[in-house]
Amino acid sequence: MVNFVLVAGAWLGARAWDDVVPELRAGGHGVLPVTLSGLAERSGVPAGQQTHVQDVVDVVERRDLRDVVLVGHSYSGIPVGQAAERIGDRLRRVVFVDSNVPADGESFVSAWPDGRAAVAASIAATGGFWAPPTEADCTGQGLSDEQTGRLIAGSTPHPGATLTEPAVLERTVGELPATYVKCLLDGDAPSPDVAELLRGGLWRLVELDTGHWPMFSRPRELARVLLDAAVL
Template structure:
């Protein structure tokens, strides 16, 4: 089995490394991707959601991966929802971890509600390179509430501005439940950062959430629990 990990907004492949190491130790393959524009030195201008979806598909094909389980965290649920139908027989399953499960025509900004969505759009429009960042207060209060301050600051320092097109664009079609592969949803008990209740998001793929300890960043703070839940959910 080959796990392909896609990170959430502002994150890079580094966010999945603790979980990836554990599934590798269990005898499976693991590839953690960074989306275009989210490596230091990248030019994020002009990137659209389609670029992220294409990147996931291209990396799976370039590496000639098979028996693939796509795993998305947070915003990463959107590009894997777009990529999964294009992988054909390479795809074995899809797993969402504290992830947004999009509906057709619904962008990340749309899902955040009218007030937050308006703030996201205004911030992107005002940015010189068309990105949106995240401040330390949001990490403390939303992404990692109750975690040690030193860890909150470290994670914040690792985050990079998100290309605006990733937040503003939507998938025209979302048909995960029509795929003949298992779908699963892993939800942290103290996640306060989801755009909708985790049980509602899991229901969009006809899944019952598998609960793990931690906050939205459980993939960093509780990798043993996330990796175990992931293996249990995917038969690994």
């Protein structure tokens, strides 16, 4: 038995994992979907990036979890990667699902030469938050109309400070045991920083033929990937 701690990306809370959780629990594992501060049912709670790191660490430590598989999707790869370092020998593996990965001193938007300006404009126009996705953002991501509707309905404005504050790491995430899940409809190859980490020997690459939100579009396939990662 392992303990999966599931953290969805920007705008989303724990309910994003509703279709994945039963598959993991059916295998006899502990499963804890997390809603980060300022999102979903926790909207209104002030949050910076380190708040989100601590959210994840607190779930692990308060429940005294062991054999932890931390799963970070999209934006949440940034806080999850930092939390993985901080929970020490409680960690079994990290799974980054089509996600950004943290580097010390770099923020979520550090590698976005054009996108940073767009995010900054959205944050300024939305009172310090990144505006939720629209139906247009979901086009071409392998989502049905029903899945797109659930994704959008479950999205809330994302605290802008979490996107611009730098990560704090004592060592590179390449030293952590990790699986990186690349969703091919969102680009057919990992980003250069992830490709470099994959060459380090501790990371494994898994490809899914779906879009950026596989917990909605391919939940069973994603669950199988997570179960496989847990036994590596």
